[in-house]
Amino acid sequence: MSEDVKSTxxxxxxxxxxxxxxxxxxxxxxxxxxxxxxxLAAGYRHVDTxxxxxxEPQVGAAIxxxxxxxxxxxVTSKLWNKDHGYDAALRxxxxxxxxxxxxxxxxxLIHWPVPGLRLESWRALEKLYAEKRARSIGVSNFLAPHxxxxxxxxxxxxxxxxxxxxxxxxxxxxxxxxxxxxxxLEAYSPLTRGQxxxxxxxxxxxxxxxxxxxxxxLRWGLQRGFVILPKSVTPARIEENAALFDFTLTEADxxxxxxxxxxxxxxxxxxxxx
Ligand SMILES: NC(=O)c1ccc[n+]([C@@H]2O[C@H](COP(=O)([O-])OP(=O)(O)OC[C@H]3O[C@@H](n4cnc5c(N)ncnc54)[C@H](OP(=O)(O)O)[C@@H]3O)[C@@H](O)[C@H]2O)c1
Numbered sequence: 315m316s317e318d319v320k321s322t323x324x325x326x327x328x329x330x331x332x333x334x335x336x337x338x339x340x341x342x343x344x345x346x347x348x349x350x351x352x353x354l355a356a357g358y359r360h361v362d363t364x365x366x367x368x369x370e371p372q373v374g375a376a377i378x379x380x381x382x383x384x385x386x387x388x389v390t391s392k393l394w395n396k397d398h399g400y401d402a403a404l405r406x407x408x409x410x411x412x413x414x415x416x417x418x419x420x421x422x423l424i425h426w427p428v429p430g431l432r433l434e435s436w437r438a439l440e441k442l443y444a445e446k447r448a449r450s451i452g453v454s455n456f457l458a459p460h461x462x463x464x465x466x467x468x469x470x471x472x473x474x475x476x477x478x479x480x481x482x483x484x485x486x487x488x489x490x491x492x493x494x495x496x497x498x499l500e501a502y503s504p505l506t507r508g509q510x511x512x513x514x515x516x517x518x519x520x521x522x523x524x525x526x527x528x529x530x531x532l533r534w535g536l537q538r539g540f541v542i543l544p545k546s547v548t549p550a551r552i553e554e555n556a557a558l559f560d561f562t563l564t565e566a567d568x569x570x571x572x573x574x575x576x577x578x579x580x581x582x583x584x585x586x587x588x
Pocket of ligand 1: 425476502528552581
């Protein structure tokens, strides 16, 4: 079978396979349910939500109404900052599952490296992993210093680290450390939230390949080996963002895209977090 959005995975250190393209739903608001339904119809099998997005019930409703078997879906959610600590994290996980109306999560992440309690929260995630209620566990917004601290304390290393990644923000030290430790990288805001879709270098490659600027940016992430999480509530864009498997960027394209690094942080910057 040729590659497509349904059949392209990264294998995690848990042994689970994560579909390399997932639908992001941050700020999808009242369109969350229809966006997830459109994504499932377009072949996506991976949805990335979080307690703080406030839309776990809508994600769960779309899943409940779809005819895709649960075992073919990969659902991620995240522990929010106010829920850190061992007992609080366990309670927050239960609440997330209840809102999603699911029996287990495929991936549960610590959303942000909250100082003080993050190692205690990680112990809670390790318990959820041992119980198989979270089939994989990981972190988000952990840069190299946060990861080294966790590495010193963890029984189980994170399966994934979800950080902002695009040609314009490459976090090379953190990426290299994750690759060395066997931690998969998930690229959030892979479209720079639209801020660099009009860049001339992106446009030139888009024109030559006959693909859109968004597809060029996303394909860069795929060829770098990242799991990519584009967000859209627009059905045509949801389809476009999954149509990444009928072209390949050349080594020269990849180098041109790599040269766009400018430290562009479109969201929060975890480099400011001790
Ligand atoms: N862990 C974290 O701390 C964290 C932080 C940020 C994001 N994330 C995750 O990563 C996901 C993606 O990041 P993001 O939402 O920040 O930004 P993004 O995916 O980089 O960009 C989303 C924006 O691009 C637009 N768009 C989508 N596809 C397009 C296309 N083909 N052509 C032109 N414009 C397009 C969307 O518009 P429409 O929706 O109107 O179509 C939306 O305005 C989030 O939804 C979330 O799941 C995680």
